[in-house]
Structures are given as C-alpha cells and as structure tokens.
Amino acid sequence: MTDVSAITAESIMPLADAVADTVSPAVRMRGLSKRYDERWVLRDITLDVPTGSYLALLGANGAGKSTLLHTLAMLSPATRGELSLFGESATRPSPTLRARLGMIGHQPMLYRDLSAVENLVFFGKLYGVSRPKQRAIDMLERVGLADRAQSVVKTFSRGMVQRLSIARALMHAPELLLADEPFSGLDVPSVQAVSALLAELHADGKTVILTNHDVRQSLELAQRVVVLGRGRVVSDRPVRDADVDDVTREVIG
Amino acid sequence: MTQVLRQIVLLSGKDLRIEARSRQTLGLVAVLGVLIVVVLGLGLGPERVKSGMAATAVLWVAYLFGGVLCFEKTMAVERHDGALAGLMLAPIDRGVIYAGKLLSNLTLMLALALIVTPVAVVMFGFDLSAAPFGFAAIMAGGFVGFAAIGTLFAAAVSSTRSQGGLLAIVVFPVSLPLVIVSTQMMMRLFGEGEPLGAVGLTVLIAFDAVYLVVSWLVFELILEP
Numbered sequence: 001m002t003d004v005s006a007i008t009a010e011s012i013m014p015l016a017d018a019v020a021d022t023v024s025p026a027v028r029m030r031g032l033s034k035r036y037d038e039r040w041v042l043r044d045i046t047l048d049v050p051t052g053s054y055l056a057l058l059g060a061n062g063a064g065k066s067t068l069l070h071t072l073a074m075l076s077p078a079t080r081g082e083l084s085l086f087g088e089s090a091t092r093p094s095p096t097l098r099a100r101l102g103m104i105g106h107q108p109m110l111y112r113d114l115s116a117v118e119n120l121v122f123f124g125k126l127y128g129v130s131r132p133k134q135r136a137i138d139m140l141e142r143v144g145l146a147d148r149a150q151s152v153v154k155t156f157s158r159g160m161v162q163r164l165s166i167a168r169a170l171m172h173a174p175e176l177l178l179a180d181e182p183f184s185g186l187d188v189p190s191v192q193a194v195s196a197l198l199a200e201l202h203a204d205g206k207t208v209i210l211t212n213h214d215v216r217q218s219l220e221l222a223q224r225v226v227v228l229g230r231g232r233v234v235s236d237r238p239v240r241d242a243d244v245d246d247v248t249r250e251v252i253g
Numbered sequence: 254m255t256q257v258l259r260q261i262v263l264l265s266g267k268d269l270r271i272e273a274r275s276r277q278t279l280g281l282v283a284v285l286g287v288l289i290v291v292v293l294g295l296g297l298g299p300e301r302v303k304s305g306m307a308a309t310a311v312l313w314v315a316y317l318f319g320g321v322l323c324f325e326k327t328m329a330v331e332r333h334d335g336a337l338a339g340l341m342l343a344p345i346d347r348g349v350i351y352a353g354k355l356l357s358n359l360t361l362m363l364a365l366a367l368i369v370t371p372v373a374v375v376m377f378g379f380d381l382s383a384a385p386f387g388f389a390a391i392m393a394g395g396f397v398g399f400a401a402i403g404t405l406f407a408a409a410v411s412s413t414r415s416q417g418g419l420l421a422i423v424v425f426p427v428s429l430p431l432v433i434v435s436t437q438m439m440m441r442l443f444g445e446g447e448p449l450g451a452v453g454l455t456v457l458i459a460f461d462a463v464y465l466v467v468s469w470l471v472f473e474l475i476l477e478p
Contacts, residue, residue, distance in 0.1 A: 075341055075478045095344035103342055107335025113271045122267050126260065126343040152274075161334075168339065 024087030026051040026176050026207035027072060032081035034067055034231075041067045043231040044081070049209060051086070051175075054202045056222035056239075057211045058251050064231040065211040066106065069178045072209065073103045085176065099127055102174030104182045108165035112154040116145055116164050119153060120171055127172035139167040144193060158185040166194060170201070177201060179210045183217070195221060215248045229253045260345050264353025268327055269360060278326040279364055285322060286315040286369035294376040308377035309439035313395075313432060315369045316362065320399055321421045323361040324407035327354055332411050338478035347473040351404060358400045366392060379443055387442045394457035395435035398464045399428050405468035409475040431460045 027049035034042035042064045049055050057065050071078050072085070074093050083090040088097050103109075110119050117136050124132030140146045143163040153161060162185055169177060179198065183191050198221065202208050212218045218225060225242050227234040227250040234250050272278050293311045331337035340350050374381050381388060403424050410420045438453040 070478070073342060075338055095346075098342065098344040101342065103338075105335055105338060107338065109335045109339030109342075111267070111271060111330065111336055112333060113275045113330075114267070118270070122263070123339065123343070125263055126340070126345060128344070 024051070024084075025049055026053070026086060027209070028084045030082040032071065032078050032083055034071055034076075035079040041231050042071065042078070045233055047226065047233065047236065049207060051207055052202075052205045053224060054208045054222045055210070056218035056225045057209060057228060058215060058218055058225060058247065059228035060251055060253060063228040065228055066180050068228065069103070069180045069209065069211060073101060073178055074098065099172060100175045102169040102172065102177045104166055104169045104177070104179040106180055108161045110153050110161065110165060110168060113152060115150050115152050116140060117149040119164065120167055123168050124171045129172050135171060139171055142197065143167045159187055159190045162186055163190060163194070166197060174206070176207045177209070179208065181211055181213065183212065183214070215251060216244050219244060219247065227251055257346070257349055260349045261352045261356060264350065265356035265360065268330065268353070268357035271330055272361070278323055278361060282319040282322045282361065282365050283368045286319040286365050287372050289315040289318060290369055290373045290376055306440045308373055308379040309436055309443060311377070312370065312373050313436050315373070316366065316396070317399070317425065317432065319365045319369070320358070320362050320403055321424055323358050323365070324400070324403040324424070325420055327357050327361070328407040328411040335478065341476065341478050347476055348469050350476070351469055351472040354408070355400055355404045358404050359396060362396050362400060384442050388439065390454060391435055391438045391442065391457070394454065394461060395431060398431040398457070398461040401461065401464040401468045402428050405472055405475070408472060412477045431457070431464070434460065
C-alpha cells in the first residue's frame, strides 16, 4: 500500500517530466532564428509548448511576436534552427500537419466579395470538413454572426470581420491555434466573446498561442507567459509566478 | 488525384464567383479589348484592315493586354485582407493554388476572346468560318502558355510595390516566342503563306508544356503571404 502522505510535488516532478518527454509537445523550437535581409528578427528561440497549454506571447512592437507566429504557422521558413509541431518537422509539412493548425492573423484572411457563410464553406471545403455548410452555420452562431450569414464581408464592421476571421480559423477544429492580437479593434463585448471562445478551446484540450499587447488581460487568460524583446526570449514563466508590473517592465524593455 | 482536381475547381470556382459578383475584371478587360481592336482597326485604315495578318495581330494585342489585366486582378483578390495567407495555411499543395489561379485566368481569357473576337471579325471582315477549329486550337495553345507564365509572374509581382506596369514588362518578353508562333500560325491559317499545321501546333504545345512545368515548380518558391 502506498503511503499517500509521502507524495509531494517534488517527488512526482521526475515522473511528470518523464511522462512529458514521451508526449510530443504541440510546438518544439530549437535555436529558431529568422532574418529579413540583414536584420535578425528572431534570435535563437528555444521553447517547448506542451499540448493543451495556453501561452501568451508578449513584447513591444517589433519584438518578433508576429514573425514567430508566422514561422510557427509555416507561412515563412526559419533561417536557422529547428521547428517541429506535434512531433513532425515543419521543414516540409504534410497536409495533415497543416490541417492541425489554425491561425488568426493581423489580416482577416477572408474574401470581401463573398458572404460570411460562403467564406466559411470555402475554407471548410479546403480543409475537408464534413458537412461544411452546417459547420459554417454553427461557427457563425458561436461568434454571434448567424443573422449576417448571407451578408458580404465588405459590409461588415471591423469587429464583425475579426469575429468572422476567428470562425474561419476554427472551422476545421484545429488542435493548435495561433492568435496574433485577436482582440485588436474589438469592442468590449466582442473582446469578452472572443476571450470566452479561446478559453473554451483551451478547455477542450487544444493548444493556444496568443500574442497580445494587454499584459493584464494576457495574465488572466493564459497559463504561461513568454516575453520577447528584439527577437529573443526575455522571460518565460507560468502565469501564477508572474506579476503584472514585472511583466510590463520586461515588455517595455 | 480526384481530390486535387476538386481543390483546383474549388479555388477557381471561388475566383469566378467573386468575379461574377463584383464584375470588376471582365468589364474592364472587355472594354480594353474592344477599344484596342477598334482603335487599331481605325488606325490601320480601310486597306490594311482587310488583311488577315492585321486582324490576327490586332487580336493578339487585345488578348495579351486583356490577359495581363486578368492575371493582375485574380491575384489582387488574394492580396486583399491577406486571403493568400489563408490559402497557404490550408492543407493543400501550393501547386493546387497555382492550378486554381491558372484555371480562373484561362476562363476569364476565354470570356475575353468571346467578346473581342466577334468585334474583330466585324471590324476586319476576316472569314473565321474558313478555319474555325484551327483558330480555336491556336488560340487555346497560345492562351495556355501565356496564362501559365502570367499566373506565375502575377504571384511574384503581387508581393512587390510596383505591381501595375511591372507585370506587363516581365510577362511580354518571356511569352514572346509563344506569341510569335501563335500569330504566325494564325496569319498563315487565314491565307498568308503556307499553313504551319501540325508542326506549328507541336511547337505551340511544346512551349505550353515547358511554361506549365516550370511555372508549377517555381510557384511554390515565389509565393509569399
């Protein structure tokens, strides 16, 4: 019979580490660097993002947050270093690997002359979603745009476009969501709705990596916070160990 | 294979749906094509206008300029609001994106030809019924190669700042051999010299094959979100 009282956090840590090693993290970066012309925008980034975690990437403008997300999304290759997603190298990503990823970018990645539902059905079909029309309607309901399903995107407000963009990114139920400042341009109710949506996704066991300028909000949403500065990792800590003022100081640099 | 074809049709169908709704490209291209035929027809005068050589040359000028506009517009749709990044994120081969764009461009060029060619027939009075299938075969051969190269360069140029003029500057010289073969074949088909026949068509198909394969391979390398 095991003496339960003898189990301490310290005693189970090696076991937890061993289990973690057998499960591929959602994202593994090793010495990831990215150069545009002569300027290094990412420098030697080494990070693991475990499957099912919620990570907030913070940093001032130009710190490299968006570039890092673009690299993770395999939209542009790293200049140096290794990147693997779910244990698979991202150098020549398979369609299956791409299908496990969703991204909300600075731009909505939508067609303004198509309606909301047409956009979602189009992307749903590209991802091989079964019953894409029904899924599109469900997603529009989740982001509060069901009543505008047939309206063309160019008639939408900034906030509505952002919500539709989130629906597009979630159409194929990705296992890893990369969200590049998803709250920018949203009013308070929309921010709350999107926050709830991301939290729901995380609760479903999906991995979320979010970039944000709002330190306090990031600490409320995420489990772990990484601060980037001039393309390098400045700090990396669980949210429970993070103080708003300290993190803000690190972001400002 | 079926899945790839389905994806190509899906991408092209999306482009054509957007075009049917906005009518931005075809309207512009048709007006440009008709203007080229009419202005050059009037400029050449009543004597030269009657020659098959003038008619085919003018038609190709209209097809080329109209085609370049089609390439620009179909790629501009992807540049708006970062839609291209959305496609690049999707689990599809980059070659599928190329093929989808190529199919859209070919469809628009075919629509342009259906509008401009009858105008040229009326304007120049050349007898298309003398060799309708030969005309269609040469046009198809010329269009495939020209659209293959144009689709590639439109993607490359769309990520630069100087989009408008640059595309024509790079596409015209590269497609020159194809245009020369096509116009020569058409001139001879409509009574100026010996028809090039099967030899000409083989050369045209060879050009098409080279342009298609090279463009398909290079497209992945030049595509930027």
